Amino acid sequence: MELSVIIVSYYSREMMRECVQSIFDFNDLPDDELEVIVVENSPLDEALAMRELLVQFAGKPVKFIRNDCNRGYGGGNNAGIKQASGKVVAVMNPDIRLHKPLFKRAVEEFKSKNTLAMLGFKQIGNQSISYYLNPEFYFPLLRSFVERVANRMNRFNPRYFFLSGAFVFFDRQKFWDAGGFDEAIFLYMEEADISHRIRERAYSIQFIAGYSYLHLIDERVGFTAKAYRHLLDSLSYYCEKYNFNERKIRNRMLFEHRFKKKVARLLGRVELEAVMNSNIEVLLARSAGTATIHVDNN
Structure with missing residues (x-):
């Protein structure tokens, strides 16, 4: 088996049919060299509905796995990759x-490059961001600009950027050699974490701009308070794991949010101002007792 595509779902039934159908519509590998594995993180009733939906792909190489609880992005994908037969695995939202x-090109890249462990293609959708700056390179106000310029110019360096986990390929053996996804991270920064460990093992990470896919991600103003807490949890764990200065990064985030809040207020962007204010409150609550962060009500 050449390729296994892993799709983790959490109440994603409405999107799943078209996602799976597009895989088979544009598959350029022999039929017996591709499989799709759907991993359901949702509760039982939703999982049963998902299984019923996948019946329409009877006769196609589609497997269904249900986790007994929501194991997040990393845990869900690990469960699917453990059941995968492909030498190459693709993680897909x-x-x-x-x-x-584009499957044939991906498989050929791994076959031709002995050290290649992780591969991404060009993402089209929303801001068309195919890779992001690693958390340790959080530059206030410049981060988004640097990411957009680097993506527009197709300048990717795995030392500074990590590939979007929305759709990314791995050499299955090297993925497990690097430890797989760290299941202590429930949401956010899983890609930065696995990329860091891949590089530590002297494996390579590649981006190819000549092949693309569509990401139907909605335009959003910012994180919800709950999502932002998950982000900070992941940041704390990531920094401790790799000995980065979390306090410095949180200070930079706080500076950026305060600046954006003031700009949003001047421009009358009420929703953005509310999101920035929520982020500030979460950051300050998380940093209570940390002397380097000072309360500012402006």
Whole structure:
């Protein structure tokens, strides 16, 4: 088996049919060299509905796995990859749509490069960001600009950027050699973490701009308070794991949020101001008792 595509779902039934269909519509590998594994993180009733939906792909190489609880992005994908037969595995979000063949190119890249462990293609959708700055390179006000310019110019360096986990390929053996996804991270920074460990083992990470896929991600102003707490949890764990200065990064985040809040207020962008204010409150609550962060009500 050449390729296994893993799709983790959490109440993603409405998006799943078109996602899976696009995989088969644009598959350029022999039929017996591709399999799709859907991993359901949702409760039992939703899982049963998902299983029923996948019946329409009877006769196609589609497997279904249900986790007994929501194991997040990393845990869900690990469960699928453990059941995978492909030498190469692709991790795909349910809101990804293929619009041209690219599986054959991905498999050929891994076959031709002995050290290649992780591969990404060009993402089209929302801001068309295919890779992001690693958390340790959080530059206030400049971060988003640097990411957009680097993506527009297709300048990728795995020392500074990590590939989007919305759709990314791994050499399965090297993925497990690097430890797989760290299941202590429930949400956010899983890609930065696995990329860090891949590089530690002297494996390579590659981005190819000549092949693309669609990401139907909605435009959003910012994180919800709950999502932002998850982000900070992951940041704390990541920094402790790799000995980065979490306090410095949180200070930079706080500076950026305060600046954006003031700009949003001047421009009358009420929703953005509310999001920035929520982020500030979460950051200050998380940092209570930390002397380097000072309360500012402005």
